């Protein structure tokens with residue numbers, strides 16, 4: 203009986219250890235309902251996927267943009283990410299030029315943003331695509 207307990211404890215601690223690696227404190231804020239994502243697509247590009255994670259005191263926003271139409275000229279540009287608190291006050295605004303990988307993945311490109319932020323329940327992350335360079339008067 204004692205041995206079984208030790209084995210169970212060992213398995214349990216091994217399980218914790220295996221989660222203790224790089225993915226340890228990563229919490230998916232979209233899955234747990236902390237954050238709502240808003241996407242603003244441009245004429246040429248769609249924001250196809252956005253994930254928001256809390257990794258300790260770092261907020262990680264990952265996303266993908268892809269062409270709205272499979273034919274046509276590849277659209278470069280950038281994404282503007284705005285973070286709002288639960289009272290809809292803007293906390294952070296970032297412009298991120300995504301890495302162009304048109305050769306390998308002609309339809310899609312991805313971006314990752316890391317911010318020293320801890321988001322509370324009811325926050326909103328808005329991701330907008332802009333073609334070309336960012337102009338202040340484009341807003342978000």
Ligand SMILES: [Zn+2]
Pocket residue numbers: 280281282297332335336337340
């Ligand atoms: Zn912009």
